[in-house]
Amino acid sequence: MVSSKELLKELLTDEKLGYCQSCGSCSASCPMTRVIPEKYNPRTLLQKIHLDPDGMSEKEELWLCAWCYRCTERCPQGIQPTEIFLLTRNFAAEKGMIPANPRRIIKEIMNSGRSMPYGEFIDELREDYGLPPIGEVPAKVLEEQRKIVGEEFLEVVK
Amino acid sequence: MKYALYLGCTIQSDQYGFEASVRETLPKLDVELVDMEDTSCCGFPALSSVSVTGWHYLSARNLAITEKMGLDVLPLCNGCHLSFIETIHALEEDPRLKEIVNRNLEKEGLRYEGTAKVVHLIEVLHDAVGKEGISEKVKKRLEGVKLAAHPGCHAIRPSDLQKVDDAENPQKLDTLIKALGAETFDYPEKIDCCGSQLAVSSGRSTLRIAGEKLQAVQSYGFEGLVTTCPFCFKMYDSRQRAIRGAMRDRSIEVPVFYYTQILGLALGSSPEKLGLQMNQSPVDDIVNKILGDD
Numbered sequence: 031m032v033s034s035k036e037l038l039k040e041l042l043t044d045e046k047l048g049y050c051q052s053c054g055s056c057s058a059s060c061p062m063t064r065v066i067p068e069k070y071n072p073r074t075l076l077q078k079i080h081l082d083p084d085g086m087s088e089k090e091e092l093w094l095c096a097w098c099y100r101c102t103e104r105c106p107q108g109i110q111p112t113e114i115f116l117l118t119r120n121f122a123a124e125k126g127m128i129p130a131n132p133r134r135i136i137k138e139i140m141n142s143g144r145s146m147p148y149g150e151f152i153d154e155l156r157e158d159y160g161l162p163p164i165g166e167v168p169a170k171v172l173e174e175q176r177k178i179v180g181e182e183f184l185e186v187v188k
Numbered sequence: 189m190k191y192a193l194y195l196g197c198t199i200q201s202d203q204y205g206f207e208a209s210v211r212e213t214l215p216k217l218d219v220e221l222v223d224m225e226d227t228s229c230c231g232f233p234a235l236s237s238v239s240v241t242g243w244h245y246l247s248a249r250n251l252a253i254t255e256k257m258g259l260d261v262l263p264l265c266n267g268c269h270l271s272f273i274e275t276i277h278a279l280e281e282d283p284r285l286k287e288i289v290n291r292n293l294e295k296e297g298l299r300y301e302g303t304a305k306v307v308h309l310i311e312v313l314h315d316a317v318g319k320e321g322i323s324e325k326v327k328k329r330l331e332g333v334k335l336a337a338h339p340g341c342h343a344i345r346p347s348d349l350q351k352v353d354d355a356e357n358p359q360k361l362d363t364l365i366k367a368l369g370a371e372t373f374d375y376p377e378k379i380d381c382c383g384s385q386l387a388v389s390s391g392r393s394t395l396r397i398a399g400e401k402l403q404a405v406q407s408y409g410f411e412g413l414v415t416t417c418p419f420c421f422k423m424y425d426s427r428q429r430a431i432r433g434a435m436r437d438r439s440i441e442v443p444v445f446y447y448t449q450i451l452g453l454a455l456g457s458s459p460e461k462l463g464l465q466m467n468q469s470p471v472d473d474i475v476n477k478i479l480g481d482d
């Protein structure tokens with residue numbers, strides 16, 4: 031298994047994050063900073079992760095990135111904040127720290143193969159709109175998938 | 189033109205209007221869509237947040253199915269599209285990861301080589317069919333209707349991985365809107381995020397992100413907002429009432445459409461066939477304006 035810690039370490043090396051010039055372009059482009067500046071700011075979040083990736087695992091702000099890639103697009107130094115936040119989340123998850131919401135969705139994916147629950151009513155609704163049925167993801171596929179994602183990659187949500 | 193159609197969780201279980209309008213319109217433009225069997229979630233962004241490796245496995249699994257079909261794949265959702273693009277890139281960069289993924293795919297007789305191309309709906313319509321290809325089939329021009337384009341983050345960023353359109357100045361959706369005879373123009377908030385990725389966990393903040401954009405769109409005199417992403421659509425359309433509440437602004441009233449819905453109206457399809465009865469934003473006046481008296 032590829033550990034997120036390894037990947038994260040690489041992104042946090044001085045050759046990468048060390049080149050952050052604290053210009054704040056990331057924060058100025060961030061939609062979350064626009065609405066909750068007191069709670070979320072990618073520039074300072076990056077600094078905190080750089081100083082203490084371990085200590086960030088239980089912090090709520092780690093899960094407040096809306097995934098828009100604006101910061102990554104605009105950083106003049108080619109630092110990829112979105113990627114760094116993703117790997118820091120992975121790192122937290124490996125220690126079992128996954129907020130309730132992603133945990134619920136992942137359980138759903140493991141149980142049904144989909145991020146939204148499937149029930150027969152879905153195919154009934156689909157029929158009303160002239161759409162072909164989707165049916166359940168075959169049990170064999172699900173079993174395999176649960177084994178692979180659960181056992182190999184995702185101890186914590188088994 | 190023939191593509192494997194990857195619906196993704198949100199569209200197949202929730203956004204019937206998008207799927208119906210895609211199935212109704214694309215064949216009229218000579219785009220053949222082939223349904224895929226035994227697909228599963230692409231893993232983005234919930235699973236990717238906790239296990240990058242598990243995510244790439246799920247994403248590659250769906251790509252392996254399209255490889256087996258011998259077709260390029262059209263994922264309708266912006267999120268699934270980016271997920272596939274990211275996975276192709278990650279497995280190309282990291283042969284070790286590709287091997288882990290393939291070792292697991294083998295268990296169900298699948299193999300990922302990276303031979304299937306991933307295309308975006310905007311690319312199919314703009315680059316393959318083309319604006320002339322569309323305008324020559326238009327039966328009812330959307331004359332005098334002003335619509336704002338919202339391509340959505342995951343169709344344009346990050347630009348080092350995908351080139352659906354320019355990351356800072358996307359124009360393809362605008363061109364597609366104009367091909368139907370409707371009006372559109374650039375506005376400062378065009379590439380702003382809708383906030384939907386956090387809609388469930390940080391509801392209030394994201395309703396404000398989306399609300400500020402809807403207010404802006406309305407203030408510029410647009411009569412509607414057009415997108416091709418199911419997440420953006422849900423944010424602006426289905427949550428518009430909640431947005432009004434969060435912004436304490438009852439005047440927010442923006443009809444929201446999937447591009448394929450207005451395309452369908454222009455091609456002469458009935459609103460029912462395009463799933464327009466499912467839109468929760470106030471679309472009726474614009475639909476009637478487009479349909480005219482007949």
Ligand code: SF4
Nearest residue numbers: 050051053054056105
């Ligand atoms: S935009 Fe890049 S260089 Fe500037 S503060 Fe953010 S991460 Fe650092």
Ligand code: SF4
Nearest residue numbers: 060095096098099101
């Ligand atoms: S990707 Fe996340 S941190 Fe970066 S601008 Fe978007 S919401 Fe902010």
